[in-house]
Amino acid sequence: MDEALPKQPVFRFAPSPNGQLHLGHALSAILNHDMAQAKNGRFLLRIEDIDISRCTPEYEAAILDDLGWLGLDWERPVRRQSEHLDLYRGALGKLIDRGLVYPSFLTRGEIKARVAAFEAQGKTWPRDPDGAPVYPGDERSLPESERQRRFTRGTQHAWRLDMAKAVAKITEPLTWQEIGAGPQGETGTVVADPACWGDVILSRSDAPSSYHLAVTLDDARQGITHVVRGRDLFHATSVHRLLQHLLDLPQPLYHHHRLIPGEDGRKLSKSNRDTGIAAFRQAGKTPADIRAMIGL
Template sequence: MNKPASKQPVFRFAPSPNGQLHLGHALSAILNHDMAKRELGRFLLRIEDIDIARSTPEFEAGIIADLKWLGLDWEQPVRRQSEHLDLYRQSLGQLIARDLVYPAFLTRGAIKTAVGEFEARGKTWPRDPDGAPLYPGEERRLSDDARQRMLAGGKPHAWRLDMAKAMAQLKEPLTWQESGSGPTDETGLIAADPSAWGDVVLSRLDAPSSYHLAVTLDDALQGVSHVVRGSDLFHATSVHRLLQTLLDLPHPVYHHHRLILGPDGRKLSKSNRDTGIAAFREAGKTPDDIRQMLLL
């Protein structure tokens, strides 16, 4: 499918309620809201609370209060990922049935040890665009019987996409349309490179869906036509385009915007309360002040 999911433009802001909103979130929320208004489109709010251990109702309430204070409004009802876990499990099941994912049993500690021993010999372990080591992937070669014994024995595992098998499903090179920053060609398209991520996690024991799978399904289900988000997620778009193709989902136009950086030159963190929207509000700033700080 090469067309956006809806004739009327649909934008969304999708924060995770595991901390306070900061200036970087405000930039993304305002851009989505204002672009939707300018395009006579719809603006949605989605709460990405798939990480149940870290997400809290208090943080969600704070997010909504901050957005309302900024003068933003959105359609109701608000979608919460925690209310749609069956959807993610169903789609994962489709990929399992097609033998495109496999149970991965190595722990983070085991991966770290394997990488450390490998690089101690003067070699370089391949890493994904975020700098994390690629998964070793030997378990791709386990027999079905061996996998079933380990699963039946209750061995902890994640479900990982078999990137080689997934890429073999493609009938043509993957691209996406980018209206923000990025090395586009003359048609505004960017070549996707999912293989750079290796065998990405699609589900873990502590979360029934990874960010990659949940955000891809949610955007399709909600008819999102324009995904406007920070440039730190630019390379992740390759994985999302692959999942859209495997699951026969429409794909939106992407717009990756600049990041707001802290004094140390790094992107802002929810743990930095001094850059939180609530802190600025309590200090007497106005919504217009925030827009000026964001150069909007």
């Protein structure tokens, strides 16, 4: 019997249209594009526009314009998260049915106050890899009658992964293959540690899916074989691997690349228009200049 043909590599660049692309985005987009070409693979563009309060058609048009100016070409049609909300709701529903998520009702202000009161006693509240306080999690054991009462009252809520229950579903070490490098030079087989994130949000009242859930489902649905993205998302891979395990999704290879710092040494932000690709274009820079500026 003939051996199965190797799977064609599939790469993707997935920006959010909530601001202008900057040099860090250029690095990620070009790396994905060039790696796909080098491996005779496919290069896809995905617009992560699930946050309708911040994403706009104008920013999306600017993204397409910038990428085209950089000389990149991608397959059509472009996938937009806003067109696949049923996919995210369906996956969330499966996790709810399995008792792996719970509704949380604390507001950001209430969480902040809880943490402040705790640390005022000289104690340290646990924080996730991004430095945000881990969610208290008191509502994991909230009686179903009380949950329904709050639903009936229209109390806003988010759906959070019950991390303890989810991790308990892991029967063997959860790992991923890192072909790039993490913040501390991690490469090769990396052991995932999703528990360090606490009970992450999977859905909010103002967004049908969180980044964690949507990106995991989208990568699986699009057949992504290589996830190439910045090192600021290295630790988030632990959550994505857990969701892949829970939802029986394929595992891609991961390549986390260096970040492009601003003049202050911090990660570039879309709010800094002077570092935007459009600003460099207006200043007379060429696509070759951009490649040189990002070290390619």
